[in-house]
Amino acid sequence: MTSTGGLIERAALVDKEILRSSQRDHPPFGDYLAVPPDQVRRVHRTGGTTGEAMNLALSAVDAEQTAIVGARAQSASGLRPGDVVAHCLNYQMWMGGFTDHTTLEATGATVVPFGVGNPQLLLRTIRELGITAISCTPSYPAVLEQVAQEMGIDPGTLGLRLGLFGGEAALDVPGFRDRIEATWGFAARNSNYGVTDVMCNFAGQCEHQMDLHFVALDVLHPEIVDPETGEALAWEAGTSGELVLTHLSRECQPLVRFRTGDVVTLTALDPCACGRTAPRLRVSGRADDMVVVRGVKVFPSSVAALVTGDTSTSGEYRIVLEGPGPYDRLPLEVELAAGLEASGHEAAVIADRIGRIAQRDLRVTATITLVDHGTLPRTEGKTRRVVRR
Numbered sequence: 001m002t003s004t005g006g007l008i009e010r011a012a013l014v015d016k017e018i019l020r021s022s023q024r025d026h027p028p029f030g031d032y033l034a035v036p037p038d039q040v041r042r043v044h045r046t047g048g049t050t051g052e053a054m055n056l057a058l059s060a061v062d063a064e065q066t067a068i069v070g071a072r073a074q075s076a077s078g079l080r081p082g083d084v085v086a087h088c089l090n091y092q093m094w095m096g097g098f099t100d101h102t103t104l105e106a107t108g109a110t111v112v113p114f115g116v117g118n119p120q121l122l123l124r125t126i127r128e129l130g131i132t133a134i135s136c137t138p139s140y141p142a143v144l145e146q147v148a149q150e151m152g153i154d155p156g157t158l159g160l161r162l163g164l165f166g167g168e169a170a171l172d173v174p175g176f177r178d179r180i181e182a183t184w185g186f187a188a189r190n191s192n193y194g195v196t197d198v199m200c201n202f203a204g205q206c207e208h209q210m211d212l213h214f215v216a217l218d219v220l221h222p223e224i225v226d227p228e229t230g231e232a233l234a235w236e237a238g239t240s241g242e243l244v245l246t247h248l249s250r251e252c253q254p255l256v257r258f259r260t261g262d263v264v265t266l267t268a269l270d271p272c273a274c275g276r277t278a279p280r281l282r283v284s285g286r287a288d289d290m291v292v293v294r295g296v297k298v299f300p301s302s303v304a305a306l307v308t309g310d311t312s313t314s315g316e317y318r319i320v321l322e323g324p325g326p327y328d329r330l331p332l333e334v335e336l337a338a339g340l341e342a343s344g345h346e347a348a349v350i351a352d353r354i355g356r357i358a359q360r361d362l363r364v365t366a367t368i369t370l371v372d373h374g375t376l377p378r379t380e381g382k383t384r385r386v387v388r389r
């Protein structure tokens with residue numbers, strides 16, 4: 001953006017590791033807590049299960065601004081006064097629980113703090129309270145669908161008109177959105193894109209298109225930088241790179257030029273059909289997961305799209321990189337659907353087909369290694385798709 005006259009761009013970039021080490025040395029909030037500790041009104045913790053927990057502090061003003069900005073994203077996705085929304089994310093310390101709840105309330109909708117678990121009770125509550133919208137992870141409707149079937153309930157008859165999702169890229173996998181919309185009769189939207197260390201939700205899809213409206217220009221200064229060099233890139237439609245954010249208004253833990261680790265493409269700056277002038281962007285994936293093959297950036301999300309689109313595969317895959325690169329080819333392990341064998345003529349035909357689709361859709365030459373059904377590791381939660389050796 002040009003409004004800062006290049007001043008912000010002169011500051012050093014800050015990354016998660018700097019914050020982590022600051023919290024290690026100055027527990028619990030790090031040396032960047034900019035208010036006296038008694039001004040902290042809310043504390044969230046993240047990442048405690050996978051490594052050191054990060055402590056996130058909000059003052060009363062921070063909490064209010066967070067609710068207002070998140071509400072813009074949820075409203076863009078169609079939530080409005082008169083809706084009754086069940087919020088089905090984990091309330092235990094995580095921002096997606098209580099703080100996301102406040103964003104839903106700030107839209108003017110009625111919010112039911114359901115949390116996670118007990119799907120039978122949720123289905124009954126949806127009926128009894130006339131709930132019209134659900135806020136949950138993209139994978140949750142499949143769980144609920146199963147339970148509904150067991151209870152003899154057709155999900156499409158429950159009266160939900162809106163499914164609000166975030167947190168996972170599943171919604172962008174071709175076919176996934178159509179399928180849950182058809183099953184539930186609701187419109188499925190990504191209403192909730194945020195970066196925990198900065199703000200829990202500052203972008204959402206509107207009812208007119210699939211990109212995310214960045215709805216926080218008054219409180220966050222966004223930049224896009226080259227993920228490899230850190231160089232600031234032009235803020236114009238078509239620019240791709242790592243999203244960097246600076247708080248323009250924050251009392252606790254304000255950040256300047258924080259590297260979010262997310263690679264985004266700025267898709268449009270002109271007004272949208274919905275009337276919003278907020279810039280639009282698309283999230284490609286994590287900078288850590290980006291693989292550069294002969295100058296072409298490849299993300300697991302685009303590999304997922306091509307693998308899941310081929311019925312000869314189980315949908316599981318890995319990108320296995322030997323050495324630090326640069327890479328001439330994309331080394332791709334693809335798991336076959338049950339009943340198919342990873343050797344012989346049929347396998348050769350499948351590998352050739354996937355390779356040609358990779359060439360067409362990803363614009364890279366891929367080395368396809370087919371593996372038998374059930375051999376690639378499955379993990380609960382986020383599966384590691386890029387393996388570096």
Ligand SMILES: [Zn+2]
Pocket residue numbers: 206207208209213272273274275276
């Ligand atoms: Zn729009």
